[in-house]
Amino acid sequence: MDYDVIIIGAGAAGMMAAATAGRFGARILVLDHAKSAGDKIRISGGGRCNFTNMYAGPDNFLSQNPHFCKSALSRFGPWDFVEMVDRHGITWHEKTLGQLFCDNSAKDIIAMLLAEMKTANVALQLNTRVSNIRRHKDGFQLHANERPLTCRKLVVACGGKSIPKMGATGYGYEIAEQFDLNIIPTRAGLVPFTFQGALLEKLKSIAGLAVPSRITAGTTSFDEALLFTHRGLSGPAVLQTSSYWTEGEPISLSLLPDLDLAAELKNQRQTKGGIGMTRALSEYFPKRLATLLTEELHCSGNLADHSDVAIDALVSQLRNWAMTPSGTEGYRTAEVTLGGVDTNTLSSKTMEVKSVPGLYFIGEVVDVTGWLGGFNFQWAWASGVACGTAAASN
Numbered sequence: 577m578d579y580d581v582i583i584i585g586a587g588a589a590g591m592m593a594a595a596t597a598g599r600f601g602a603r604i605l606v607l608d609h610a611k612s613a614g615d616k617i618r619i620s621g622g623g624r625c626n627f628t629n630m631y632a633g634p635d636n637f638l639s640q641n642p643h644f645c646k647s648a649l650s651r652f653g654p655w656d657f658v659e660m661v662d663r664h665g666i667t668w669h670e671k672t673l674g675q676l677f678c679d680n681s682a683k684d685i686i687a688m689l690l691a692e693m694k695t696a697n698v699a700l701q702l703n704t705r706v707s708n709i710r711r712h713k714d715g716f717q718l719h720a721n722e723r724p725l726t727c728r729k730l731v732v733a734c735g736g737k738s739i740p741k742m743g744a745t746g747y748g749y750e751i752a753e754q755f756d757l758n759i760i761p762t763r764a765g766l767v768p769f770t771f772q773g774a775l776l777e778k779l780k781s782i783a784g785l786a787v788p789s790r791i792t793a794g795t796t797s798f799d800e801a802l803l804f805t806h807r808g809l810s811g812p813a814v815l816q817t818s819s820y821w822t823e824g825e826p827i828s829l830s831l832l833p834d835l836d837l838a839a840e841l842k843n844q845r846q847t848k849g850g851i852g853m854t855r856a857l858s859e860y861f862p863k864r865l866a867t868l869l870t871e872e873l874h875c876s877g878n879l880a881d882h883s884d885v886a887i888d889a890l891v892s893q894l895r896n897w898a899m900t901p902s903g904t905e906g907y908r909t910a911e912v913t914l915g916g917v918d919t920n921t922l923s924s925k926t927m928e929v930k931s932v933p934g935l936y937f938i939g940e941v942v943d944v945t946g947w948l949g950g951f952n953f954q955w956a957w958a959s960g961v962a963c964g965t966a967a968a969s970n
């Protein structure tokens with residue numbers, strides 16, 4: 577055998593698995609078709625990489641089997657990754673909601689993983705086309721730029737389909753299909769909503785404005801910022817909700833959910849009853865949004881013209897502004913791919929395929945998808961460590 581372990585994909589999960597397995601003395605080769613390792617890490621978190629979340633737990637992940645991620649996450653949690661980051665002298669900060677970012681640059685995380693791989697004697701081969709994967713006696717055979725290579729264990733860490741421009745291919749799903757593994761249907765997650773027709777024209781008129789909101793899809797809600805765009809809706813609350821949205825279903829917007837707007841307007845009415853509704857709403861919303869809301873809610877006239885009942889009705893509409901997206905921006909801008917290799921086919925302890933000993937799937941290609949906020953990297957690290965530890969042994 578040329579190698580103990582070959583890993584396809586030098587992304588977050590693949591590099592972590594390689595560094596882990598190499599430390600046990602295994603001969604490891606990482607292959608990637610890209611010209612540099614960790615490209616998604618480099619662009620993540622606006623260039624500062626939201627590398628984990630302090631509060632990461634199984635509830636922050638979507639999967640057909642919500643229990644699957646528990647084992648790996650419990651053995652390699654956020655503070656284990658922070659320990660590695662600290663050891664490499666990378667300074668970091670909590671931005672909000674437990675989201676940890678590099679102070680300096682996402683490139684520091686890539687440099688750290690490459691350094692860990694070097695210490696563990698891992699070989700890395702970039703610009704490499706992988707093909708012809710086959711089972712081989714005691715392991716696997718594949719072609720790397722047409723050169724045949726053999727290994728005892730094969731790890732698939734090719735990521736999902738999101739952002740093809742960054743090298744995403746869906747190759748991991750093809751490998752899974754080749755070995756007859758079930759794939760949970762994939763779709764874009766953590767992605768902006770798009771709209772059409774008259775509603776889109778309205779949203780365009782307020783593009784660029786952001787407002788604290790609660791967005792609900794089905795029974796799941798997220799409280800974070802909402803951003804109006806030229807295509808529809810974006811911002812953290814929208815991205816989060818998109819992972820729970822079913823095509824064709826409406827979503828519900830509650831603007832300023834933490835403000836008792838009805839009480840505010842009633843108070844304002846006592847001293848400034850002569851002002852128009854747009855001006856009254858402008859106290860709480862950007863002017864262009866206040867203008868649109870006045871039209872949408874059909875609440876012309878002065879504030880004093882509105883009874884308590886009318887104000888309550890108006891605010892209740894603002895608490896449940898229903899609209900139906902025509903779709904999402906798709907894989908072109910999605911941060912993640914929902915669905916993937918069915919977790920029922922994998923061991924939750926090792927990420928090894930139950931029916932194909934020696935074959936492993938880790939990271940985003942697996943049907944485990946995190947919320948926005950550092951959870952997806954935490955899954956990449958945790959599944960990488962679980963697999964790297966197991967693949968290096970026996």
Ligand SMILES: Cc1cc2nc3c(=O)[nH]c(=O)nc-3n(C[C@H](O)[C@H](O)[C@H](O)COP(=O)(O)OP(=O)(O)OC[C@H]3O[C@@H](n4cnc5c(N)ncnc54)[C@H](O)[C@@H]3O)c2cc1C
Pocket residue numbers: 584585586587588589590607608609610613614615616617619620621622625626627628704705706733734735736738739742743744745746747748910911912938939940941949950951952953954956
């Ligand atoms: C814009 C953006 C920002 C993000 N920000 C964050 C964030 O701040 N925090 C967070 O937790 N998550 C973030 N994510 C999600 C996160 O990047 C992914 O969940 C994570 O990178 C998945 O790790 P992975 O190793 O499974 O896949 P990837 O990191 O995608 O790595 C897969 C690797 O496989 C290689 N590959 C693919 N096909 C082939 C092939 N055919 N042959 C050889 N190699 C191949 C790719 O080149 C790539 O290097 C972001 C995603 C995007 C798109």
